[in-house]
Amino acid sequence: MPFGTPPKQLSPGGDFGWLKKTYTWYADVVSPMASSAGDRHGHNISAQDFGFQADSKNASAPGGSYPSSALSCTSCHDPHGTYRRNQDGTISTSGKPIRDSGSYDTSPTPDAQTSVGSYRMLGGTGYVPQGMTGGLAFSFAPPSAVAPSDYNRSEATTLTRVAYGSGFSDWCRNCHTNIHNGTYSFKHPAAGFASGASAGTLDVTMINYYDQYIKTGDLTGSAATAYFSLVPFEIGTQNYSILKSIVTTSPTKGPDLADGSPAVMCLSCHRGHASGWDYGMRWNSKTSQITYNGKYSQESLLYQPYGQGRTEAEALQAYYQTPSLKFDPSQQGLCYKCHATVPQ
Ligand code: HEC
Ligand code: HEC
Ligand code: HEC
Ligand code: HEC
Structure with a gap:
């Protein structure tokens, strides 16, 4: 992966090429050099012939016991x-x-x-x-979802919507049993009915807020166009006619109690494979604002507290070509798509 050039694929799971991109930067004059290691960008599949090594930090799946040395495509796909x-x-x-x-x-x-x-x-x-x-x-069980047939595409003008139906959080718990539940790492619900994790459904207040939120400082959105592929939610149904109709006829509608029990899930925040950000996140959660002066990157500046070493081309690709101008010039992290204030 040449310096400054992003990986090419824009599929919902994410391009494993991000695992080969390590970034370093200085946030300010006093802080030591900061870094975002390629290893941290998602699932390190071990594929020696293509130069992909097992993860160097986690010996096994965080919150579980699946060995990192055995992680490959067929760990997840049959x-x-x-x-x-x-x-x-x-x-x-x-x-x-x-x-x-x-x-x-x-x-x-x-x-x-x-x-x-x-x-x-x-x-x-x-x-x-x-x-x-x-x-x-x-x-x-495998999760329920429906993808559009043109799923590997730029989102510069329109979004790619996968209708995530249900079961994603349970499915990820096949290997990450104790993640985010207070015993391991950052605490956050992710609804999974098979595993008994019932917290994490979006109540009416959160649904309305998701619908209204467009960007920092702009709450003028509406339910019909509220969906944002950088912060997806689970529709909360296994009914495939509903899932197919959402992909084809209303690809941008927000969470709807008429369709099921909409919920936050692992893929609301993470990509299934890898991303340009730490922990395979859909957005950079390691900075207080994801744009600065209307741009994602601070590539020509000496100190890069927000751009964090990525070139504009790389950050743009990591956001699936979503134009930075769609956001506020000082856009906060995307936790705010669901939370008016992020609880501590
Ligand atoms: C940790 C589990 C996991 C591993 C390992 C994994 N996948 Fe996936 N893969 C997924 C999930 C989950 C999805 C669905 C992503 C979505 O729809 O958001 C997916 C989707 C896909 C897709 C559909 C396109 C896309 O990106 O959404 C392809 C193709 C694919 N995987 C191939 C591979 C290959 C090839 C490998 C090994 C190099 C691999 N996967 C390794 C979990 C995994
Ligand atoms: C087959 C087992 C397996 C499944 C299923 C699985 N993971 Fe993982 N995951 C692992 C292993 C092993 C690691 C540690 C190795 C690594 O970080 O590359 C890991 C690491 C991670 C990390 C840390 C990545 C980093 O760079 O530090 C995240 C985030 C993650 N998984 C999310 C998920 C999500 C979300 C799902 C469901 C879509 C999922 N995992 C499903 C095995 C799995
Ligand atoms: C609300 C957003 C959000 C949701 C939902 C979420 N995560 Fe995370 N996840 C994060 C953040 C943020 C981090 C980084 C935490 C940190 O910096 O310690 C993280 C870290 C991780 C890690 C790496 C932990 C480590 O110490 O290396 C794994 C594995 C992981 N998540 C898996 C999952 C799985 C599996 C689910 C669903 C059951 C899930 N996440 C749901 C935001 C989320
Ligand atoms: C897709 C919607 C969604 C997104 C995105 C989201 N959350 Fe949440 N969050 C929820 C829901 C639903 C709950 C549970 C109901 C509640 O507490 O309001 C929750 C609860 C929480 C809690 C309380 C957890 C507890 O168990 O005490 C914290 C803290 C939190 N979120 C932080 C975050 C952070 C930080 C981010 C971004 C990394 C984030 N959330 C992104 C939906 C979301």
């Missing part, structure tokens, strides 16, 4: 795609043949003769890659 969604909505590893992908708005609906694949061929209950021991087998 290469044989045996997990299937059936006509009655259940997930199984055998039964009716899988007719097609189940990930898209264009995917067929399972019927009496055929099933479709799980979202993105993600592994479900009992999944454990070949060669790993049974104690690491997944406890939770």
